Amino acid sequence: MSISIVNVSKSYNKVNALKNISFDVKPGELFGLIGPDGAGKTTLFRILTTLLVANEGVVKVAGFDVVTDYKNIRKCVGYMPGKFSLYQDLTVEENLMFFATIFGTTIEENYDLIKEIYIQIAPFKDRRAGKLSGGMKQKLALCCALIHKPKVLFLDEPTTGVDPVSRKEFWEMLKRLQDKNITILVSTPYMDEAALCDRIALIQDGNILEVDTPKAIVKHYTKQIYNVSANNMYQLINYLKEYPFSHSVYPFGEFVHYTDTRTNFNSNELKTYLRSKDLSNLKIDKTIATIEDTFMELAK
């Protein structure tokens, strides 16, 4: 295993940030840690990168124990924290050179690995890191995390606050890194990104809700979901919530995802109920669960 996490707990004063969590990441896997702000993702990253010691549990990264063998881990992992942590007063090139030197390598030695990303920021190589745009900072941070050719790469919310186009490009980049045999653990609050991972762990309030492939996780959702739409979304949501048999009502893009508490639910009954309200253009159709539906059902 590239990463092995067994019964890990961590608390800060009274807050239990991680509650007895366990999962493995296989070599070469692109593994997603999916959960909202405050779920415990960053705490776990800090434990895995030997920056924080867990209260309980055993953690191994690249075969080394995070407590007894932390020095070996630091040599062979790359870490891109959620918060921009490079030297703002150094230029792009100086930052990269600094990280290469620290790890006893040179930019030239591993240039192949970062080339594709670096050429995008190379025109700004003499600019101070603090003066870069968000997207460029993110690319530089990734280069710095890769320059020593790590076996395992940790990316803590690399796409938070990033627009959909840049997010797509970033994930294409990750896929290509994976092809170079780097194991990647990446966290994100965007559920649509989960589908791009080999396997994912859903995390909320310090608990792992589920670990599996994105396709399998979606199959664990047992209820039939209905796409409901009408001319007035807000009224529709309110009426659906008032419906005595509603199990869940969540706006989902142009539709509302509705599930019913009854096993013998007939959507015509719901239609009749909604028709009695002041709504028009009413539509009810069956749909399939997404990872976000699954997450909400588990987190409910």
Place this chain on the structure above:
Amino acid sequence: MMNNTKVIQVEGLTKLFGDFVAVNKISFEVEKGEIFGFLGANGAGKTTAIKMLIGISKPNEGKALVAGFDVFTQAEEIKNNIGYMSQKFALYDDLTVKENITFFGGIYGLSKKIIKEKTTSLIEDLELQKVTNSLVGSLPLGWKQKLSFSVALIHNPKIVFLDEPTGGVDPITRRQFWELIYKAASKGTTVFVTTHYMDEAEYCDRVSIMVNGKIEALNTPKKLKEHFNVENMNDVFLKLARG
């Protein structure tokens, strides 16, 4: 002439930083009670445009009336008639829930009596009774954002500007947040919102997409999808946003 149903009227609005054209002659109108999505890639000029609309940055060219007031000459009146929240600037972490509400009520010049009433109703609406006297810094992000939104509405503004209000918020709370938006809009408050979640773009009445300082598309989500012949707003965005 101010049209009564148009609460934002923008024409040829431009902002330069040196040689760089951050906002390039944008024009649009927003109706009373509308949920208006203001989308664009990072660096497209959204924040610069919002800063001009809320009266904290002077445009170089163009015209803009916000809540009936001119951004060039009536910035203070604009500030009194709008609400604003972003993920970055929200509430004071070192004040309690109640203290934050009182503080912002005071800033907007509400009377003690009204602040008291507002505090009670707001805490009830958001079900924050248990944490009334907790420091805001100790609350989960989603709760903070819901509270922050309600505080931005405390002085009954005509328009509320929301700059990426749901970034990083969990999926359930994100939806509760949108229900607050719907509720405010149904009461006639205009909502001007930016987001990187494309499912949220679908919740807007109309959406504009900014590319390199210009508004490249503006319509209802349905019409935009038809126009670009795609299934969802994510694909509309991907087709447009890189110019």
